[in-house]
Amino acid sequence: MKQDFILEFKNITKNYGKINIIKNLNLNISHNEVIGLLGVNGAGKTTTIKMMLGQEIPTTGKIKLFGKNPTNPESRIHIGSTPQNIEFPEGLKTLEIIQFVQAHYPNPLPIQEMVEKFGLTNFLELKASKLSGGQKRRLALALAFIGNPKIVFLDEPTTGLDVEARKILWEVIKDYKNKGKTIFLTTHYLEEIEQIATRILFLQKGEIIADESVEGLQKLANSTQSKVSFDCGTECSFEGFQTIDSVINKNRNYTLITKNSDALIYELVKHNIPFSNLQIKKENLESAFLNLSKGE
Numbered sequence: 001m002k003q004d005f006i007l008e009f010k011n012i013t014k015n016y017g018k019i020n021i022i023k024n025l026n027l028n029i030s031h032n033e034v035i036g037l038l039g040v041n042g043a044g045k046t047t048t049i050k051m052m053l054g055q056e057i058p059t060t061g062k063i064k065l066f067g068k069n070p071t072n073p074e075s076r077i078h079i080g081s082t083p084q085n086i087e088f089p090e091g092l093k094t095l096e097i098i099q100f101v102q103a104h105y106p107n108p109l110p111i112q113e114m115v116e117k118f119g120l121t122n123f124l125e126l127k128a129s130k131l132s133g134g135q136k137r138r139l140a141l142a143l144a145f146i147g148n149p150k151i152v153f154l155d156e157p158t159t160g161l162d163v164e165a166r167k168i169l170w171e172v173i174k175d176y177k178n179k180g181k182t183i184f185l186t187t188h189y190l191e192e193i194e195q196i197a198t199r200i201l202f203l204q205k206g207e208i209i210a211d212e213s214v215e216g217l218q219k220l221a222n223s224t225q226s227k228v229s230f231d232c233g234t235e236c237s238f239e240g241f242q243t244i245d246s247v248i249n250k251n252r253n254y255t256l257i258t259k260n261s262d263a264l265i266y267e268l269v270k271h272n273i274p275f276s277n278l279q280i281k282k283e284n285l286e287s288a289f290l291n292l293s294k295g296e
């Protein structure tokens with residue numbers, strides 16, 4: 001049976017002038033996913049989201065949002081979003097902006113629910129342009145969810161949020177996922193979304209270099225490398241070792257890169273290699289991804 005995808009990217013590229021920003025991106029997004037798009041500054045995260053939202057047109061390839069072009073109002077009725085940079089119209093009060101956005105959706109959430117959730121109750125009569133930076137971000141988040149859309153896009157949603165607001169946002173995302181909805185968000189920090197994401201995409205120079213489920217991520221975490229460092233009294237040879245990926249030798253201080261530090265220590269002992277000042281450092285998932293992004 002053909003799967004019913006919310007969003008499909010087929011062979012998408014995006015150039016700005018002569019510069020190629022996104023390279024042949026293929027991606028399918030389903031209902032009931034929390035997807036984190038990670039990547040360093042300039043990797044192409046915002047460009048990708050903008051194409052999903054129909055705000056940027058791909059140079060080549062085809063995007064389908066609910067089976068239609070993302071610029072089609074019939075598909076846009078199912079989406080909510082916050083931009084990375086938020087500016088609200090000068091004259092409108094917070095409540096007026098919420099009412100305005102809410103009115104665009106056929107089956108929105110109650111205003112009071114979102115207002116209370118994001119701590120905006122006391123600011124409804126204030127001009128939105130006068131809100132503090134963090135309050136503006138809270139308002140933008142409330143607006144992304146107020147329409148009760150099928151998918152919410154959040155571009156770096158935690159930027160400028162205090163600890164409490166971050167906690168609220170994660171709760172809102174969890175509740176939303178439990179309703180069968182999809183959230184697509186960008187971030188620089190894996191640790192931030194490890195707990196809530198069901199899928200992680202890692203974008204490097206416009207290419208998806210990892211597309212992993214949580215289980216896949218865990219496997220990746222288990223296969224990440226460790227650095228085993230020690231001093232060796234003499235020049236050491238590691239010929240015949242099964243467990244070493246690479247060796248760094250700095251004046252007889254050796255760093256061995258391995259996926260299995262226990263087995264490596266066993267091999268050191270078995271081969272009578274003298275070692276002192278032993279240090280073992282396991283690479284965490286975040287640095288594994290960062291190494292990927294550096295092409296290491």
Ligand SMILES: Nc1ncnc2c1ncn2[C@@H]1O[C@H](COP(=O)(O)OP(=O)(O)OP(=O)(O)O)[C@@H](O)[C@H]1O
Nearest residue numbers: 016017021039040041042043044045046047048084
């Ligand atoms: N309108 C534009 N014209 C020309 N170049 C652009 C335009 N928009 C983005 N770029 C370039 O495309 C590249 C990707 O930008 P993008 O904003 O998608 O990255 P990002 O991964 O979201 O980065 P960040 O983490 O810094 O927000 C950058 O090199 C940027 O300078």
